[in-house]
Amino acid sequence: MQNIETIKKFIEDELENDEAKLETRIILEKVLNINSSEIITKAKTPVTQQQIQKIKDIIKLRNDKKIPLAYILEEAHFLDLKLFINSDVLVPRPETELLVDLILQEIKKRKIRQPTILDIGTGSGCIAIALKKAIPSATAYASDISKASLQIASINAEKYNLDINFILGDYLDPFLGHLKSPIAVPIIRAEPPYFDIAVSNPPYISEEDYQKLEAELFHEPKHALVGFPYEHLKKQLEGLIKENGFFAFEFGFGQKEKLQKIFSEAKFYQDLAGLDRIGLVESSYLKKDGNS
Numbered sequence: 001m002q003n004i005e006t007i008k009k010f011i012e013d014e015l016e017n018d019e020a021k022l023e024t025r026i027i028l029e030k031v032l033n034i035n036s037s038e039i040i041t042k043a044k045t046p047v048t049q050q051q052i053q054k055i056k057d058i059i060k061l062r063n064d065k066k067i068p069l070a071y072i073l074e075e076a077h078f079l080d081l082k083l084f085i086n087s088d089v090l091v092p093r094p095e096t097e098l099l100v101d102l103i104l105q106e107i108k109k110r111k112i113r114q115p116t117i118l119d120i121g122t123g124s125g126c127i128a129i130a131l132k133k134a135i136p137s138a139t140a141y142a143s144d145i146s147k148a149s150l151q152i153a154s155i156n157a158e159k160y161n162l163d164i165n166f167i168l169g170d171y172l173d174p175f176l177g178h179l180k181s182p183i184a185v186p187i188i189r190a191e192p193p194y195f196d197i198a199v200s201n202p203p204y205i206s207e208e209d210y211q212k213l214e215a216e217l218f219h220e221p222k223h224a225l226v227g228f229p230y231e232h233l234k235k236q237l238e239g240l241i242k243e244n245g246f247f248a249f250e251f252g253f254g255q256k257e258k259l260q261k262i263f264s265e266a267k268f269y270q271d272l273a274g275l276d277r278i279g280l281v282e283s284s285y286l287k288k289d290g291n292s
């Protein structure tokens with residue numbers, strides 16, 4: 001009879017990807033409904049035939065179709081959150097956790113109380129949800145052009161009982177009066193600047209590079225991957241961020257130089273592999289008629 005220890009070894013051996021150890025843990029936690037320490041402390045606990053079959057089905061989808069594990073399990077881990085996801089939204093990435101950490105540090109350092117935050121291109125809602133959960137007094141807005149993604153982000157916000165204003169629209173259009181959709185309502189009625197912090201992990205892969213991506217990434221929505229809207233965001237953000245506030249953004253490997261040209265005063269931060277992946281610009285740089 002199979003127990004947790006033997007099935008763990010089976011999964012590790014069967015999975016055909018570089019993250020086999022990590023994915024084995026995630027599969028065991030999900031299918032057996034246990035936590036990571038129980039994988040060790042309950043090593044001799046038997047696993048049912050039904051659970052084994054479920055695990056085999058997951059491995060098959062993962063190996064044969066290269067579907068990201070998070071889509072198969074409909075769950076993604078992001079910081080201390082477990083988010084519902086499907087292929088309508090990008091799988092949240094570890095670099096984006098660093099973006100959230102940086103923002104939280106900056107908010108603390110700058111002593112911004114009750115910040116108003118905008119997450120542009122929210123996808124699963126991971127950034128807005130993590131920030132609102134860490135700072136309950138914040139007012140949070142999260143926008144996306146994809147209705148399906150806003151539905152998922154809303155499910156996730158509800159799961160954590162967080163009040164976030166989700167807005168459908170093209171980047172900052174809903175805040176600039178270019179309303180294209182009846183669902184996008186101009187819920188901010190005061191005069192700008194509206195936000196203490198704007199954040200975005202926008203699509204940043206070129207069409208050319210998209211064609212060369214590994215099979216797994218083709219399961220993710222193309223509109224979440226292909227683009228490079230930083231110049232547009234810079235223009236649209238002008239005059240919208242309050243003094244002492246900032247705009248923080250994620251970008252792709254090798255794009256720092258291009259971004260330095262767009263945001264000449266940006267500070268850059270590296271990911272765990274030492275690669276520049278995050279930028280931050282001060283609100284003073286995004287003043288109306290400032291640096292465009």
Ligand SMILES: C[S@@+](CC[C@H](N)C(=O)[O-])C[C@H]1O[C@@H](n2cnc3c(N)ncnc32)[C@H](O)[C@@H]1O
Binds near residue numbers: 201
């Ligand atoms: C790289 S994904 C990031 C998702 C999520 N914030 C994260 O970090 O996992 C980019 C997101 O931007 C959204 N997006 C793409 N084009 C957009 C546009 N024109 N206006 C608003 N959002 C857009 C996509 O739908 C997608 O959810």
